Amino acid sequence: DGGITQSPKYLFRKEGQNVTLSCEQNLNHDAMYWYRQDPGQGLRLIYYSQIVNDFQKGDIAEGYSVSREKKESFPLTVTSAQKNPTAFYLCASSIIDRGSYEQYFGPGTRLTVT
Amino acid sequence: DQQVKQNSPSLSVQEGRISILNCDYTNSMFDYFLWYKKYPAEGPTFLISISSIKDKNEDGRFTVFLNKSAKHLSLHIVPSQPGDSAVYFCAAGSGNTGKLIFGQGTTLQVKP
Numbered sequence: 001d002g003g004i005t006q007s008p009k010y011l012f013r014k015e016g017q018n019v020t021l022s023c024e025q026n027l028n029h030d031a032m033y034w035y036r037q038d039p040g041q042g043l044r045l046i047y048y049s050q051i052v053n054d055f056q057k058g059d060i061a062e063g064y065s066v067s068r069e070k071k072e073s074f075p076l077t078v079t080s081a082q083k084n085p086t087a088f089y090l091c092a093s094s095i096i097d098r099g100s101y102e103q104y105f106g107p108g109t110r111l112t113v114t
Numbered sequence: 115d116q117q118v119k120q121n122s123p124s125l126s127v128q129e130g131r132i133s134i135l136n137c138d139y140t141n142s143m144f145d146y147f148l149w150y151k152k153y154p155a156e157g158p159t160f161l162i163s164i165s166s167i168k169d170k171n172e173d174g175r176f177t178v179f180l181n182k183s184a185k186h187l188s189l190h191i192v193p194s195q196p197g198d199s200a201v202y203f204c205a206a207g208s209g210n211t212g213k214l215i216f217g218q219g220t221t222l223q224v225k226p
Contacts, residue, residue, distance in 0.1 A: 041218060042218040042219050043216040105157030106157050108157050
């Protein structure tokens with residue numbers, strides 16, 4: 001089945017530690033995205049990538065880093081510089097086609113930092 | 115600067131009635147609008163979309179209306195079912211980056 005997988009579903013870390021969230025897609029989509037969801041704030045874009053080895057900052061990139069070494073993979077690292085890392089993280093992918101903006105989402109990773 | 119706004123955090127309707135979810139935007143360059151449905155602890159799933167060249171798009175029980183002059187879109191669900199209870203996000207896009215700007219979401223509760 002085609003889709004997006006995110007692992008793990010739940011992740012717990014101590015403050016000061018970096019943590020990497022996995023995102024893999026087998027939809028052959030060129031573009032991939034990372035969002036963060038907090039209560040009452042909707043989805044906010046962290047980073048996105050339209051092509052392998054290239055990515056751009058979204059609205060809230062501070063304290064995060066990404067890589068895009070393979071088309072199907074777009075891991076997100078939450079660094080110790082992120083002041084409020086506890087959140088629900090969502091990965092998405094899409095084709096690049098003006099007139100078609102539908103993004104397909106993974107199941108999400110709930111990160112809790114204490 | 116919230117370019118896409120959903121001003122109603124929650125909505126409660128009776129089963130069988132119409133649900134109307136609203137969304138306002140400020141950027142006239144948006145040329146595509148989408149609605150997503152999201153259950154707790156899951157990723158959003160696409161519901162329906164509309165291009166800026168149209169004013170209505172219908173898919174089964176779901177209809178999206180776009181009023182460009184008012185920079186407003188709405189999602190109508192008729193008839194509403196208990197399984198429709200979820201958080202609904204509107205989103206808007208422009209250009210060819212594929213980037214979407216999401217609203218804050220509206221929680222819909224459909225009572226049996």
